Amino acid sequence: MMRQKLLAAAVAITCAGWPLTALGGDADGHMLAQACAGCHGADWGGQGPISDLRGYDHEAFLRAWAEFQADERPATIMNRIARGYSEAEIAALADYFSSLE
Amino acid sequence: MSTPRIRLPESASEGEEIEIRTLLTHPMITGVSSDDPRDMLTRFEARMNGETVFAYDFANGSAANPTFIFFVRAAAPGEFSFTWTHEDGQSVSAEESVRIS
Amino acid sequence: MTRFLTRRQFGTLVSASAATLAMPGILRAENTGRLLIIGGGFGGASAARFARINYPDVSVTLVEPQTSFVTCPYGNLILGGKRALSDITHSYDGLRARGVDVIHDRAQEIDADGHRVTLASGDVLDYDKLILSPGIGLRWNAIEGYDEAASEVFPHAWWGGDGSQISLLRAQLEALPEGGVVGLAIPDNPFRCPPGPYERISMIAHHLKQANPTAKILAFDAKEGFAKQGLFENAWAELYGDMIEWIPASGDGRIMRVDPGNKLFISEFGEEHSVDMGNVIPPQYAASIARDAGLANDSGWVPVDPRTFEAEAASDIHVIGDANIGTPMPKSGYIANSTAKTAVTAALAEMSGRPAWDDPVYFNTCYSHAGEDYGISVAATFRLSEDGIAATPDSGGVSLQGDLSEMARTRRLEARYADAWYDSITDDMFS
Amino acid sequence: MRFSRRSFVSGAAASAALVILPIRVAALDLSDDVAAHVNDILGGRDPREGGIELDAPAVAENGAQVPLTIRVDSPMSEHDHVTAIHIIATANPAPGIGSFHLTPHLTRAEVFTRIRLAEEQEYLVLAELSDGSVLQAAARTAVTQGGCVT
Structure with missing residues (x-):
């Protein structure tokens, strides 16, 4: 039932810690990048004030993401989102965006 | 204290179950977590035909705007009264009647 | 014997017996599948576009009664006088240009066992995989x-x-x-x-x-x-x-x-x-097409597999968007858009050879x-x-x-x- | 203001909620002041687990107003009824939430009110029966701060 599921989810949030899937392995950059299209443009080409992610320098991407996670880079929402991703996932995103033209 | 809100059926047959809902708008300030002075109710009593059928003793964990739902076996003549008593001794009451057939 | 009453021919069938009924002249490729999408909103339209870009061999049909889509998001800005209705109305021409077969009709009935959907017009569409993104019904x-x-x-x-x-x-x-x-x-x-x-x-x-x-x-x-x-x-x-x-x-x-x-x-x-x-x-529940198909539980919403969004009650039907329930993700356009893509990869994994996304991460x-x-x-x-x-x-x-x-x-x-x-x-x- | 019977029924249906399974009280580690509060109520009696159904959200958006329905399995007859139901917080500034007093004039031992939870926690329910015995149950509710939740 719904409430029991929610209960399970709540316990997972507070107790389970980081799930095993996030610890390593080959993250799917193409799929991970899909959600980014919701703000960064349908083909990640930027939208208004939101940055173009195509061909984004690999190292610069990793640096920016780390700064978002540490609240060391000015942000409204990216800092909150960045903290939800593992190192492997961030690396996969950097690979993917730097490979786009 | 504000005017109590009571929900009762208009009529019922003798012995029938009726649902009673009550609400009193009240902040229920415990004085524990703020500088506001304590402002708490201490007891709620529901009477049917003069006899107490349901009561509640409030404590700090009772929410603001206390609401109760309970189920009573209707008995003639169907005169109900509801009283909320404040810790300072003041009280507010409401009277309702249910037509019993 | 399978009757093949699709209003128009779209792609070939996986099953050999049905393939004999298909008209060879418009076959696209061997072993392509038919993806049918019901609902052209945040979930369905996103699924259609994603499928056409990433799975060009799969035929994609989208069934949506409205000939243009008015978004709920930004509707409030009309009330505030900051947008006009035309600003939040979107055409399906872009999806058509990408090769999506957009049919403006209402899906009336799903035959999950027979893998077919009957439309209000009486037309019947067969599918290999169904993405159901019907939105809400009002109670x-x-x-x-x-x-x-x-x-x-x-x-x-x-x-x-x-x-x-x-x-x-x-x-x-x-x-x-x-x-x-x-x-x-x-x-x-x-x-x-x-x-x-x-x-x-x-x-x-x-x-x-x-x-x-x-x-x-x-x-x-x-x-x-x-x-x-x-x-x-x-x-x-x-x-x-x-x-x-x-x-x-x-x-x-x-x-x-x-x-x-x-x-x-x-x-x-x-x-x-x-x-x-x-x-x-x-108060709301899943749109009637999902409830009528027996996909919803007592809550009125559709429980789904959290990995594939396949309905718990039927195989080959992936329910996305506001109609599903059972995850802590909100009923938002953002989540409908993201999960549409996961659902498409899961639905098409077997026939495309491209794996489903097994360790999805979402944000809203x-x-x-x-x-x-x-x-x-x-x-x-x-x-x-x-x-x-x-x-x-x-x-x-x-x-x-x-x-x-x-x-x-x-x-x-x-x-x-x-x-x-x-x-x-x-x-x-x-x- | 009075309601017709019809609107009454639809109201009950609209507020119908699902039930969460009670947590075993014996499994909880209670602080000294909570244990003392519970012992005051028990007065040396040994409570039994079960016979109580708690209906509350697993996740509450507002800890200051957490809806709670308590149902005790009881015929509510003159000789066999629930006399009191106590609700006790395990992680509030004070353990007391409130106490219901019931009589055989009630058709069922089912009550609803809203409680305050300062943070995510378990809360206990003790039901005193007319034969002097006590039933116990517990539930847990998480408290979120207005996220974009379902």
């Missing part, structure tokens, strides 16, 4: 007296449809007598777009502040709290003074009955509230406009864990709180980012 009469006829007096404006509901609400707002009362009835969870009613309150106030500053907004809520509550309440106090009164369930905010003839909202405890106009957002970004140049947001990230999809700890959250004097730049930026979000996500659906 008429869950609030006594609130039926389809009553929605012509007290509009819900909670689905885009042809735009008439939101236009009606805007017209009522313009006709509100000086100092009049606007009532809103807001449902308990779960419902589509949790922050939507509060953005709506804000945009109504934004309009009234200029056009009718002595008017009042009474927001009756069946809940005790809501998304971005602190940010909204702060914005309301900063921008609109005492124009807005929000009444939670514990303050007798649950509306049980409406009387459209006398323009009354009647509360749980029988208080009669007289309003000059009313917006009733009724939910912007609301609280006033002019005043945007606020909530974000959350989610990932699959042993217990299904769960919110990721120590991430997400709402915009920074603080007085407008120090937060003005953040609020302005978030309003601009919200606009960019709208343009991006609608491009990701329709371009």
Whole structure:
């Protein structure tokens, strides 16, 4: 039932810690990048004030993401989102965006 | 204290179950977590035909705007009264009647 | 023997027996599949576009009754006078240009065992995989007296449809007598777009502040709290003074009955509230096509596999968007768009050879406009864990709180980012 | 203001909620002041687990207003009824939430009110029966701060 599921989810949030899937392995950059299209443009080409992610320098991407996670880079929402991703996932995103033209 | 809100059926047959809902708008300030002075109710009593059928003793964990739902076996003549008593001794009451057939 | 009554031919069949019935002249390639999508909103349109780009050999058919799509997001900005209906109306031409077979008809019945869908016109579509993104149904009469006829007096404006509901609400707002009362009835969870009613309150106030500053907004809520509550309440106090009164369930905010003839909202405890106009957002469930197909549980929503979004009650039917339930992810356009892509990879994994996304990570970004140049947001990230999809700890959250004097730049930026979000996500659906 | 029977029924249906399974009280580690509060109520009696159904949200958006329905399995007859139901917080500034007093004039041992939870926690329910015995149950509710939740 719904409430029991929610209960399970709540316990997972507070107790389970980081799930095993996030610890390593080959993250799917193409799929991970899909959600980014919701703000960064349908083909990640930027939208208004939101940055173009195509061909984004690999190292610069990793640096920016780390700064978002540490609240060391000015942000409204990216800092909150960045903290939800593992190192492997961030690396996969950097690979993917730097490979786009 | 504000005017109590009571929900009762208009009529019922003798012995029938009726649902009673009550609400009193009240902040229920415990004085524990703020500088506001304590402002708490201490007891709620529901009477049917003069006899107490349901009561509640409030404590700090009772929410603001206390609401109760309970189920009573209707008995003639169907005169109900509801009283909320404040810790300072003041009280507010409401009277309702249910037509019993 | 399978009858093959598709109105038009789209792709070949996987099964050899059926393939003999297909017309060879329009075959695209060997072993391609037929992906049928019901519903052309945030879930369905996103799925169609994603499938055409990433699975060019798969034929994609989209069934949607409306010939153009009016988004629910940004509908509130029409009330605030910041957008026109045409700004939030989108054509399916972009999807057609990508090769999606868009059929404007209503899906009437799903035969899950037979893998076919009957349309209102009587046409029958066969599918290999079905993506069902039908959205919500409104629970008429869950609030006594609130039926389809009553929605012509007290509009819900909670689905885009042809735009008439939101236009009606805007017209009522313009006709509100000086100092009049606007009532809103807001449902308990779960419902589509949790922050939507509060953005709506804000945009109504934004309009009234200029056009009718002595008017009042009474927001009756069946809940005790809501998304971005602190940010909204702060914005309301900063921008609109005492124009807005929000009444939670514990303050007798649950509306049980409406009387459209006398323009009354009647509360749980029988208080009669007289309003000059009313917006009733009724309790909801999955759209009827999903419930009629037996996919929903007692809650009225469709439980799904959190990895594939395949309905628990039927194979090869993936239910995305607001109609599903069982994950902590909100009923938002953002989540519908993201999960559409996961569902497509899962549905097509076997026939395409491209794997399903086994370790999905999602985030939800939910912007609301609280006033002019005043945007606020909530974000959350989610990932699959042993217990299904769960919110990721120590991430997400709402915009920074603080007085407008120090937060003005953040609020302005978030309003601009919200606009960019709208343009991006609608491009990701329709371009 | 009075309601017709019809609106009464629809109201009950609209507020229907699902039930969460009680947590075993014996499994909880209670602080000294909570244990003392519980012992005051028990007065040396040994409570039994079960016979109580708690209906509350697993996740509450507003900890200051958490709806709670308590159902005790009881015929509510003159000779066999629930006399009191106590609700006790395990992680509030004070353990007491409130106490219901019931009589055989009630048709069922089912009550609803709203409680305050300062943070995510378990809360206990003790039901005193007319034969002097006590039933116990517990539930847990998480408290969120107005996220974009379903």
